[in-house]
Amino acid sequence: MxxxxxxxxxxxxxxxxxxxxxxxxLLRTLLGRKLASEGYKIIGVTSPSPHAGKSFLASNLAAAMxxxxxxxxxxxxxxLQRATIAELFGIVxxxxxxxxxxxxxxxLPSLVRGVEETNLVxxxxxxxxxxxxxxxxxxxxxxxxxxxxTFADDGLVICDLPPxxxxxxxxxxxxHLDGIVLVVEQGVTTKRQxxxxxxxxxxxxxxxxxxxxxxxGYGDLYGYTDDYGSYYK
Numbered sequence: 147m148x149x150x151x152x153x154x155x156x157x158x159x160x161x162x163x164x165x166x167x168x169x170x171x172l173l174r175t176l177l178g179r180k181l182a183s184e185g186y187k188i189i190g191v192t193s194p195s196p197h198a199g200k201s202f203l204a205s206n207l208a209a210a211m212x213x214x215x216x217x218x219x220x221x222x223x224x225x226l227q228r229a230t231i232a233e234l235f236g237i238v239x240x241x242x243x244x245x246x247x248x249x250x251x252x253x254l255p256s257l258v259r260g261v262e263e264t265n266l267v268x269x270x271x272x273x274x275x276x277x278x279x280x281x282x283x284x285x286x287x288x289x290x291x292x293x294x295x296t297f298a299d300d301g302l303v304i305c306d307l308p309p310x311x312x313x314x315x316x317x318x319x320x321x322h323l324d325g326i327v328l329v330v331e332q333g334v335t336t337k338r339q340x341x342x343x344x345x346x347x348x349x350x351x352x353x354x355x356x357x358x359x360x361x362x363g364y365g366d367l368y369g370y371t372d373d374y375g376s377y378y379k
Contacts, residue, residue: 147260148268154234156202159209160264170210173356177327178211180353181302186324187295188303189353190224192316193329194339196309199358200329201230204306212266217301220258220294222269224319225308226278232270235261242271246290247281254293265301269294278308282318291322310343317346325353332357 150160159170181189191204201223208221223231226244231237237259241251251257259268281287294303305323307316320326326347330340344352 147262148235148237150262150264154236156234157205157209159206160213162213167206167210170206173207174210174214177207177353181325184325186302186353187298188291188305188323190305190307190316190320190323190326191329192307192320192326193309193331194335194343195311196228198309198329198331198335200309201225201234201306203327203329203356203358204304205231205234208266208304209264211302211304212261212264215265215301218265218267218298219301220267220269220298220303222294222303222305223271224282224305224315226271226281226315227273227308227313229271229273231268231306232272235259235268235270237268237270240272243269243290244271244274244276244281247284247286248276249286254297258297267297278315279313279318282315287319288322291319310346311339320347320351323351326351327353328355330355330357 158164158167161167162171180186191200191207193200205221208219212219221231223229223243229242232242241257243257245251246257254269257269259270260266261268305319307319307326310316328343328347340355
């Protein structure tokens with residue numbers, strides 16, 4: 147069990163009073179309805195390119211959902227080359243997902259860490275430890291995904307995936323997931339990048355798109371329409 151993280155200013159999703167957390171509370175409601183209607187248990191969060199804020203969104207969405215969920219919310223870091231979830235939550239020592247995929251860890255209890263005072267559970271990763279594409283292509287990945295589904299029971303697993311255009315790692319993991327949330331940075335992500343991302347993921351996998359650094363501001367429902375939303379960092 148790890149203490150409730152208070153040091154990282156990026157983890158605003160735990161707060162029910164901080165105005166900066168309001169977009170995540172709205173997103174958890176809209177996304178929760180979608181997931182419940184489709185019966186999704188495990189989803190991924192990715193972006194076309196790095197620095198769009200996907201890990202920020204995945205972490206704060208998981209934090210916000212854990213404050214109201216009666217079942218486990220699992221946040222799993224599958225961005226093996228740029229792992230950031232462990233640092234955000236103050237987890238300093240392996241094992242992590244890489245060690246599991248290497249066969250050095252057997253069983254989820256040795257891998258996951260619960261966050262005090264919440265229903266949030268972290269499955270971290272740490273940079274290094276092998277070729278990510280080779281690790282994710284092995285039989286251990288399917289075992290891990292299956293284990294996460296069972297571990298979450300009636301809850302939800304949120305997977306922080308690598309950016310789509312950096313490697314094929316995100317697509318390797320995505321084929322095992324129920325759906326994907328695509329993070330787009332307004333004014334930075336190009337139309338071609340967005341179109342290519344949608345083609346790579348396919349319409350059946352895409353749950354919706356979230357606009358990061360949306361220019362509309364708080365006064366217009368945070369920019370949400372249907373499956374589209376905004377958040378701030």
